Amino acid sequence: MALIFELGQTADEPLYRQLYRHLRDQILAGDLNPGVRLPSTRSLADRLSIGRITVTQAYDQLQAEGYVMRRLGAGTFVAEALPLPGNGAATESVAQERPALSKWGRRVVQIDKSPSRTGETIRAEIDVDFGFGRSFPHIFPYAVWRRLLARYLSTDDVMLSRYGSAAGFHPLREAISDYLARLRGVHCRPEEIVIVNGAQQALDILARLLLNEGDEVLVETPGYTDAFAVFQVYGAKLGALNVDEHGFPVEAIPPQSKARLAFVTPANQFPHGGAMPAERRLALLQWARKAQALIIEDDYDGALRYEGQPLAALQGVDEGGNVIYLGTFSKVLFPALRLGYVVLPPALLHPFLKAKSIVDRGAPTLTQAAVADFITEGHFERHLRRLRKEYGRRREILVAAVEQYLGANVSYAAEPAGLHVMLYLHSGLDEGQVVANSAEAGVRVYPGAPYHLQKPAPPSILLGFSGLSEEQIEDGVRRLGTVASN
Amino acid sequence: MALIFELGQTADEPLYRQLYRHLRDQILAGDLNPGVRLPSTRSLADRLSIGRITVTQAYDQLQAEGYVMRRLGAGTFVAEALPLPGNGAATESVAQERPALSKWGRRVVQIDKSPSRTGETIRAEIDVDFGFGRSFPHIFPYAVWRRLLARYLSTDDVMLSRYGSAAGFHPLREAISDYLARLRGVHCRPEEIVIVNGAQQALDILARLLLNEGDEVLVETPGYTDAFAVFQVYGAKLGALNVDEHGFPVEAIPPQSKARLAFVTPANQFPHGGAMPAERRLALLQWARKAQALIIEDDYDGALRYEGQPLAALQGVDEGGNVIYLGTFSKVLFPALRLGYVVLPPALLHPFLKAKSIVDRGAPTLTQAAVADFITEGHFERHLRRLRKEYGRRREILVAAVEQYLGANVSYAAEPAGLHVMLYLHSGLDEGQVVANSAEAGVRVYPGAPYHLQKPAPPSILLGFSGLSEEQIEDGVRRLGTVASN
Numbered sequence: 001m002a003l004i005f006e007l008g009q010t011a012d013e014p015l016y017r018q019l020y021r022h023l024r025d026q027i028l029a030g031d032l033n034p035g036v037r038l039p040s041t042r043s044l045a046d047r048l049s050i051g052r053i054t055v056t057q058a059y060d061q062l063q064a065e066g067y068v069m070r071r072l073g074a075g076t077f078v079a080e081a082l083p084l085p086g087n088g089a090a091t092e093s094v095a096q097e098r099p100a101l102s103k104w105g106r107r108v109v110q111i112d113k114s115p116s117r118t119g120e121t122i123r124a125e126i127d128v129d130f131g132f133g134r135s136f137p138h139i140f141p142y143a144v145w146r147r148l149l150a151r152y153l154s155t156d157d158v159m160l161s162r163y164g165s166a167a168g169f170h171p172l173r174e175a176i177s178d179y180l181a182r183l184r185g186v187h188c189r190p191e192e193i194v195i196v197n198g199a200q201q202a203l204d205i206l207a208r209l210l211l212n213e214g215d216e217v218l219v220e221t222p223g224y225t226d227a228f229a230v231f232q233v234y235g236a237k238l239g240a241l242n243v244d245e246h247g248f249p250v251e252a253i254p255p256q257s258k259a260r261l262a263f264v265t266p267a268n269q270f271p272h273g274g275a276m277p278a279e280r281r282l283a284l285l286q287w288a289r290k291a292q293a294l295i296i297e298d299d300y301d302g303a304l305r306y307e308g309q310p311l312a313a314l315q316g317v318d319e320g321g322n323v324i325y326l327g328t329f330s331k332v333l334f335p336a337l338r339l340g341y342v343v344l345p346p347a348l349l350h351p352f353l354k355a356k357s358i359v360d361r362g363a364p365t366l367t368q369a370a371v372a373d374f375i376t377e378g379h380f381e382r383h384l385r386r387l388r389k390e391y392g393r394r395r396e397i398l399v400a401a402v403e404q405y406l407g408a409n410v411s412y413a414a415e416p417a418g419l420h421v422m423l424y425l426h427s428g429l430d431e432g433q434v435v436a437n438s439a440e441a442g443v444r445v446y447p448g449a450p451y452h453l454q455k456p457a458p459p460s461i462l463l464g465f466s467g468l469s470e471e472q473i474e475d476g477v478r479r480l481g482t483v484a485s486n
Numbered sequence: 487m488a489l490i491f492e493l494g495q496t497a498d499e500p501l502y503r504q505l506y507r508h509l510r511d512q513i514l515a516g517d518l519n520p521g522v523r524l525p526s527t528r529s530l531a532d533r534l535s536i537g538r539i540t541v542t543q544a545y546d547q548l549q550a551e552g553y554v555m556r557r558l559g560a561g562t563f564v565a566e567a568l569p570l571p572g573n574g575a576a577t578e579s580v581a582q583e584r585p586a587l588s589k590w591g592r593r594v595v596q597i598d599k600s601p602s603r604t605g606e607t608i609r610a611e612i613d614v615d616f617g618f619g620r621s622f623p624h625i626f627p628y629a630v631w632r633r634l635l636a637r638y639l640s641t642d643d644v645m646l647s648r649y650g651s652a653a654g655f656h657p658l659r660e661a662i663s664d665y666l667a668r669l670r671g672v673h674c675r676p677e678e679i680v681i682v683n684g685a686q687q688a689l690d691i692l693a694r695l696l697l698n699e700g701d702e703v704l705v706e707t708p709g710y711t712d713a714f715a716v717f718q719v720y721g722a723k724l725g726a727l728n729v730d731e732h733g734f735p736v737e738a739i740p741p742q743s744k745a746r747l748a749f750v751t752p753a754n755q756f757p758h759g760g761a762m763p764a765e766r767r768l769a770l771l772q773w774a775r776k777a778q779a780l781i782i783e784d785d786y787d788g789a790l791r792y793e794g795q796p797l798a799a800l801q802g803v804d805e806g807g808n809v810i811y812l813g814t815f816s817k818v819l820f821p822a823l824r825l826g827y828v829v830l831p832p833a834l835l836h837p838f839l840k841a842k843s844i845v846d847r848g849a850p851t852l853t854q855a856a857v858a859d860f861i862t863e864g865h866f867e868r869h870l871r872r873l874r875k876e877y878g879r880r881r882e883i884l885v886a887a888v889e890q891y892l893g894a895n896v897s898y899a900a901e902p903a904g905l906h907v908m909l910y911l912h913s914g915l916d917e918g919q920v921v922a923n924s925a926e927a928g929v930r931v932y933p934g935a936p937y938h939l940q941k942p943a944p945p946s947i948l949l950g951f952s953g954l955s956e957e958q959i960e961d962g963v964r965r966l967g968t969v970a971s972n
Binding site: 013017021024028057060061064065066067079081082083084099100101102103104105108109111142145146149150153164182185197198200201204208209210211212215226229230233234260275277278279280281282283285286292294308309311312317335336337338339345347348350351354355358359360361362363364365366367 | 499503507510514543546547550551552553565567568569570585586587588589590591594595597628631632635636639650668671683684686687690694695696697698701712715716719720746761762763764765766767768769771772778780794795797798803821822823824825831833834836837840841844845846847848849850851852853
């Protein structure tokens with residue numbers, strides 16, 4: 001038996017492990033045949049100039065895994081009848097090709113998804129990145145957050161050592177219920193709130209619970225295409241209505257529509273901007289009652305309004321149990337937190353909870369506990385006030401700069417809300433050209449086309465202001481102005 | 487116009503908000519008719535003995551939301567043509583009944599899920615809870631963890647203020663790749679690892695990617711029924727094989743089986759205990775290549791072996807790209823962390839990543855960054871060594887106590903691994919009775935039936951030891967012995 005073997009003294013892999021791996025690979029390759037007797041530990045140790053204990057450890061591991069057998073007094077033998085990769089007829093049909101994907105899997109692979117927001121794809125040197133949906137790091141009260149987290153990181157606490165409830169940490173559900181009632185006009189008991197790993201998870205569960213293949217979902221265009229993708233992978237068809245400055249045009253729902261689900265952003269239409277007035281809200285609720293449909297109200301940034309008070313949520317005036325309310329902490333705390341919540345009408349609560357308990361075990365308890373305290377101890381509302389002030393000022397600066405440098409070349413929704421402004425481009429400006437030329441000028445702006453379902457989409461770009469300083473905003477729009485007036 | 491209104495000075499809701507809400511509700515109830523003129527701000531303020539600014543704020547909010555209209559010089563009027571709930575034919579078909587659930591939703595509601603592990607359902611006074619899958623809080627190095635978290639909670643860091651990558655935080659993927667190679671015999675590049683919100687999320691995505699309705703999945707029984715539920719909600723049929731002390735009986739796969747997916751726990755069969763020897767592992771790989779099938783290797787506690795070295799993963803000897811490896815930090819750090827990972831064969835990587843980016847935005851960056859440092863700075867392996875020592879001792883004490891107090895009444899797998907022991911009950915002992923009587927005696931043990939697909943299931947109970955002190959284990963088994971020998 002040839003046992004050619006080079007042992008290396010590396011910090012990473014102990015000697016016995018190298019020997020084990022080497023012998024195993026020889027067995028798997030058929031170089032050491034089944035039934036063959038391995039050298040005694042003593043003789044192999046001598047031959048390799050290593051300790052006998054090292055060889056014993058390697059043999060122990062091989063035996064534990066079933067590659068070798070020890071027979072008392074006779075020695076160590078390669079196991080018989082190991083079904084090696086090279087043996088028998090099986091090798092002929094080695095499946096190196098793609099695994100067969102399900103119908104769902106094939107839809108996933110084919111779907112045209114909107115570009116990532118993480119900015120990984122652009123290569124140019126960017127000084128000002130108008131990425132949207134970000135938060136401004138210097139505003140967040142990290143010291144407070146750190147203190148709240150530390151509170152739960154004590155060894156006396158069993159909270160972290162067990163699985164939490166799939167519905168979410170109860171004190172957080174209480175805190176959210178209270179916050180929603182006071183600041184968003186949402187009426188619900190804590191038990192009707194389920195904590196999710198970001199609003200996207202809630203959408204994914206709702207789509208599965210409510211949609212069969214071929215069902216229609218009414219959506220806004222331009223709209224939140226990340227939500228649309230979730231509906232589409234389950235085989236739903238999108239019934240898209242063009243929004244105006246008052247959001248979702250309820251009166252345009254075709255009377256013959258069979259849709260039993262609508263996805264809307266009433267507080268501040270994404271990405272166009274603009275709030276649904278009471279008339280449309282009530283008409284939408286009326287439609288839902290009549291059609292026995294459900295409405296998903298995505299209140300992704302409803303608390304971020306910079307003049308007057310935030311508009312109360314649609315959920316608060318729903319009397320028929322037709323509204324599912326989605327909230328997130330991504331915009332008002334920070335995106336990397338990955339925590340959202342859904343307020344469910346009574347009839348959906350049990351199915352949603354059951355589904356969540358099957359597909360996921362629940363959000364991290366530590367984060368939930370810290371956010372609960374952040375809310376109940378008043379930090380959250382203080383932070384919201386600060387965000388409104390800081391983001392309101394940034395939005396004003398952006399809008400003023402747009403007026404100054406882009407003037408009559410663009411139009412946009414005047415609603416003082418949200419974390420970005422969507423500019424519609426006039427005078428024959430080409431969207432892709434503006435995005436590319438801006439990047440050349442060190443400014444990253446985001447194309448609006450991926451958010452439009454109408455083709456061709458009216459040329460537009462998105463400018464997020466929440467991750468930038470006031471100087472950067474002014475500077476970025478100035479450079480954009482130079483590019484866009486060429 | 488009657489305007490009966492009681493304002494209360496409450497800390498929670500500002501006066502203007504109470505007035506707004508009261509007026510809105512009157513409009514919605516039809517008590518204030520469309521077109522009706524509201525009192526002037528001055529006269530209403532006088533009538534209610536509140537400041538005029540309060541009334542103005544309430545009117546502003548009503549106007550912003552579209553419930554009232556201001557006409558210059560004429561006053562404030564209830565909006566015309568509001569489609570109120572009480573108006574028109576719509577009310578006749580008010581949909582108070584359950585929303586129509588999808589096929590998936592109906593399966594979710596109907597599925598028989600294994601009981602929760604959180605211990606919410608038992609009412610008796612419990613002194614010793616043999617809950618399993620827990621971690622022992624006093625062992626975790628909280629001070630280190632706190633320090634690592636704090637590192638990323640500085641205001642200079644933009645990491646938290648943006649959305650992370652759906653694939654996971656790259657340094658964590660690197661750290662896991664390195665750890666898996668050294669300690670679990672798994673071979674992969676960091677790019678083949680995707681971070682998930684717990685292994686359950688990975689299963690949920692894999693089930694959708696790989697299963698069509700009616701497809702068969704080979705599973706172990708007793709087995710990890712939480713995984714089975716995920717397969718079943720997508721309409722898959724379970725092909726269950728009875729495990730023995732060497733885990734999944736590959737040779738029992740029926741030759742006519744059309745299954746193209748198998749779910750196994752090779753390192754330490756859940757919940758029975760026992761490792762798959764090399765012969766079965768290689769036979770399973772051979773089956774997969776021949777059947778062009780995929781194997782999900784759930785290595786939920788593979789690192790927790792108390793004698794010798796942990797057994798290398800199945801993934802490491804797979805040459806056909808047929809193995810999907812699942813890992814979790816729930817068992818080796820703490821369950822409430824909610825962080826897992828999946829190692830994908832090359833052909834599945836893109837579909838999985840695309841699916842994940844559609845249904846979810848990725849795990850919390852902060853936690854990922856802290857875990858990455860925890861691994862690369864050596865804390866993880868130190869912690870693993872400590873866990874092996876602490877849990878190994880607890881297991882020994884449990885097994886000794888079982889021998890002493892339950893003796894010939896039970897049998898169990900002798901494998902020194904995992905976080906629980908499953909006891910099969912002999913001498914006609916009734917599982918439900920033992921669970922109930924134990925609870926009466928202040929000891930919570932867990933019924934084995936929910937983990938068995940064979941009916942009737944052989945009576946068994948599960949005893950987790952990882953969340954208990956040595957004294958509690960001894961005490962609990964002693965009490966159990968009294969109950970079980972009655």
